[in-house]
Amino acid sequence: MSKKPKIAMYWASACGGCEVSLANVHEVLLDIDANFELVFCPCLVDGKIKDVEAMDDGELLITFFNGAIRNSENEEMAHLLRKKTKILIAYGACSKDGGIPALANLSSKEELFNTVYINNPSIDNPKGIIPQRVTIVEEGELRIPEFYNKVKSLGQTVDVDYFMPGCPPEPDQLINVVNLVLSGAELPPKGSVIGVGKTTVCEECSRKKSDKKISRIYRTYEIIPDEETCLLEQGIVCMGIATRGGCGGLCPNVNMPCTGCYGPPAGVDDQGAKMIGALGAIIDIAAIKDMPEEDIPDYVDNILKSIPDYAGTFYKFSLATALVNGRVNK
Amino acid sequence: MKVGVYLCECGTNITEKVDLDQVSATISELDNVGYVSKIGLMCSYDGVSVFEDDLQKQKPDRVVVAACSPRDHEATFMKAMTKVGINQYLMQMVNFREQLSWVTEDKQAATDKAIVMLKGAIARVVQQEALEKKSITMNNDVLIIGAGPAGLKAALTLAEADRKVTIIEKSPMIGGLPVRYEELFPKMECGPCMLEPIEHEILHGDHAENIEIITQAELKEVKGFYGNFIAKIIKAPRYVDTEICIGCAECVGACPVSVKNPMNSNMNEKKAMDFTFFGALPNATYIDYEACLRSKGESCEACKTACPIEGAVIFDDKEEIIEKNVGAILLAIGTQLYDATLLPNLGYGALKDVVTSYEFERILSSGGPTGGQILKSNGDIPKSIAIIHCVGSLDENHKSYCSGTCCQTGFKFAHELHHKVGESTITHFYKQLVFPGKSDYPLYKNAMNNSHAKFVNYLSTSDINVVENKKGVKTISYKDVSGISGEIEADMIILLPATIPGLDNESLSSLLEVNLDKEGFFEELHGLVDSVRSKVKGIFVAGSCQSPTDIKGAVNQGVAAAGYMLSGLVPGRKLEIEPIVAEVIEDKCAGCHVCVLVCPYKAIQFNEETKKSSINAVLCQGCGTCVSACPANAIIGHHFTKEEIYEEIRGVLS
Secondary structure, three states, X not given: OOOOOEEEEEEOEOOOHHHHHHHOOOOHHHHHHHHOEEEEOOOXXXXXXXXXXXXXXXXXXXXXXXXXXXXXXXXXHHHHHHHHEEEEEEEOHHHHHOOHHHHHHHOOHHHHHHHHHHOOOOOOOOOOOOOOOEEEEOOEEEEOOOEXXXXXOOOOOOOOOEEEOOOOXXXXXXXXXXXXXXXXXXOOOOOOEOOOOOOEHHHHOOOEOOOOOEOOOEOOOOOOOOOOXXXXXXXXXXXXXXXXXXXXXXXXXXXXXXXXXXXXXXXXXXXXXXXXXXXXHHEOOHHHHHOOHHHHXXXXXXXXXXXXOHHHHHOOOOOOOOOOOOOOOO | OOEEXXXXXXXXXXXXXXXXXXXXXXXXXXXXXXXXXXXXXXXXXXXXXXHHHHHHHHOOOEXXXXXXXXXXHHHHHXXXXXXXXXXXXXXXXEXXXXXXXXXXXXXXXXXXXXXXXXXHHHHHHHHOOOOOOEEEXXXXXXXXXXXXXXXXXXXXHHHHOOOOEEEEEOXXXXXXXXXXXXXXXXXXXXXXXXXXXXXXXXXHOOOHHHEEEEEXXXXXXXXXXXXXXXXXXXXXXXXXXXXXXXXXXXXXXXXXXXXXXXXXXXXXXXXXXXXXXXXXXXXXXXXXXXXXXXXXXXXXXXXXXXXXXXXXEOXXXXXXXXXXXXXXXXXXXXXXXXXXXXXXXXXXXXXXXXXXXXXXXXXXXXXXXXXXXXXXXXXXXXXEEEEEEEEOOOOOOOOOOOOOOHHHHHHHHHHHXXXXXXXXXXXXXXXXXXXXXXXXXXXXXXXXXXXXXXXXXOOOHHHEEEEEOOOOOEEEXXXXXXXXXXXXXXXXXXXXXXXXXXXXXXXXXXXXXXXXXXXXXXXXXXXXXXXXXXXXXXXXXXXXXXXXXXXXXXXXXXXXXXXXXXXXXXXXXOEEEOOOOEEEOHHHOOOOOOOOOOOOOOOEEEEOOOOEEEEOOOOOOOOOHHHHHOOOOOEEEOOOOHHHHHHHHHHHHO
16 A cells, blocks of 8 residues: 555546646656555546545545536535545636636526527427436436536535636646645645736736727737737737736737636635726726717727627636626525 | 724714614624713814823724714814824724714614614724824925916915926917907906016016026926926027027017018018017017028028127027926916817908907007007908907807807907097907906996997807908808898908817826816816816916916916915925825736726826836825726725725624
8 A cells, every 4th residue: 555645636517627737747747646646536547436435534635626516416526525635625717716617607507407408409309308316217216416506616615725726727836736735845824825826917928018098899809919919908808917827828928818717816806896897997988078978878888898798708717706606596 | 902982972963863872782792892982072172072081091992983974073083083192093983973863764773773884883993904194305396387377476476485486488478368468358457567567576576586487498298296296398499598688679670581470470570580579578589490591501690790798699509408396386378269260151261351369469469460550451440340259169069168258358359449440330249248247347338338339149150151252341141049130241350269278288288197178178176166276186277278267367276276385385394195095015916007097196107117006195095996996906995995895894784
């Protein structure tokens, strides 16, 4: 039996990208293997839930828990891994803030099922069958996890030690965190967001920034942005100003706007609200000076019209933990 | 943490609607509440001393006062706290009077609400921090831009109080517009005669050593803030030393070059070496270099040769950059007339003897193109004159406002016409006539009583059409307000265009970051109670660059601005900086620039080297706009921190 500390990586409601980020550490994986035993990671190694259940409490040194809590299985696994883990890390945007799955919180379970299983041009489902928790078949009873009405983050489900944002987190940041644990140095206070930069993406973005006034908003397909100027100044909604740094400014540095995957900056409770507040501050309203009062809402609406999807733009990764966190409140 | 809660009864104002005993009993049980005291009239002399004594006895860590609006007595209680040695920002006021007892009828509902309000305040005050006022040294000197009546009177007022004043003036002369007018309404005083004593006081009076006048100068750059501005001024070469020139005019006679005279709207000519007008101050000539033969490479020295004063003519005079450190800046750059060619049906610019009010002022002036005689361009005396009021005014397509001074100008012209050309007929076309105040009526009455005068009330300038036949006779066809059409002939037509912002309002606005209103005038801090302060602290506005006004209005504003500067810039006194301001936490600032343009007080600078924003605490008014705009949560609004606000909400909801 190996004496190496045990670690796990689990996927709840997730896409698998977080596992890819682990694979993306390349040869460092050998160092990780030299120092840890990856005992449980359904995507990469053959470990079973019963093995985890058989462990002592706290036997796992670290669990990198990725994915949101969408259904009862996700929730059960969150509780199980919490129990068995010393350092539980909410790994990735879904686990930390609900991520893209949490955008479903704008619809009820019934609406979602209706869209996915019934009212969908590519679905042929004349009987209107939707998933049932229990289905009786000849051989007996089939059970699947319960699909919840609302997506939660890991932190809204169990006690979490650290949060590591990103979609997925940058491999370098994962290496930093692993090295920190290995070094034996004092860990940051519980509840800290780790593997991140000090400020926002802007600090890591090499584009030239100046005073901002934008008079219309473009979607990415509408213009070819200048490669050196701040994308936001060019009218593209780049979430970098309201997003925690740590990614190295990957997207804006290759001419694509930040979509906010590293979540709210330190001390910000609601990433989308902060972005909307900032956008409100930089939208050029000089033109309203001579405008009759009744025309002003139209002028502002016209500017905002070019944002097709407020929630998908401003809360793409953080709706579950936002102040106003969805339409369904159950 | 020991929070002391004080409940003011405000006579019966509060007790009538709120059961303070019930409030006291409930609040006493809350966390952190050390004690609850009730005081009868807390703002009274006795009430304040009871408060002070109690503070000294109880020594609370935080204080909550439930009384009236903080606008009424927050300062009173803050002072009391300071007096007993408790930081005044450790107090939170709850408005039991205006927001509660005066607006809630049901005593139980009011009492419940009182408890909720107090819960919020107690939760908040625990989060509040002791804040310290800072102070910085101020420069007491003043820069005035524009040497018209507003600027000059402001300068004199300041100089009399021993402040050093620099006046910069774009033209080669001081006095502004009125010094060019022969007579001034309402009392028909001679313009130059009225202003010359002021100008002389400025140039040679008892306090002249406190005033420096720089003519032909413009503001190039301003850095800094209230109390500490650094202004860069560009002074164009005059080629004449105003200090030693005695204004003998020998050089003028000698100059071989004649050019159009802009002072007289090009209606006559002047020399390349000349005065702006005879009698202009400073009493010195200047060279219009573009007209001077020397600019064309010739070696003419006629003026220098004729000059009896050695060194007065300086051919190698150069543009100068002058730097001034000042504490405050006054913008008093005056006005100009609306371009009458934009109303082509009135014939201005196309027909002879259709003149603007300014041009007619110059025709009336003894220093003008006709030496003060009212003559048409062909030298004849006009027999019939039309005065068209409201040109470009009260018109949504041009200027929607009334300039307020043109009526008096028109009546003044009527008065002058009556005296100078006697029997001429005068037709006033007007949209509205205004003659407010105690002095304006006589000129109107005089114009009305003139038996040769006729008044036509029209609705829109498009109802007036001026045409000229081959013999040069001008006919004005019009439709009046009742729809009746008519026609008159006129030898001379005087237009009274709207007064509009000065030529440099726009450039100075961007240079000083002072806002313009929608008409382009400098925007005041408040239209009724603060018309001479701009929204940028330490930059004041006066006269018709702020709003159309007459000489009286301009001078009053100039002196008012001087008053603000005297009360604000006091030698030996430091500038006290309110601690309720926003502050950038440098470590958190990512340099995104979002905050910079948001600030209405231009208090935010971006440092290109550190790539961080910073907030000037002198300029910051603590409004919080940048705090909410900062997407990185890098700006803290002192006394209104997120923690304080959240706790207050939590307290209210608890």
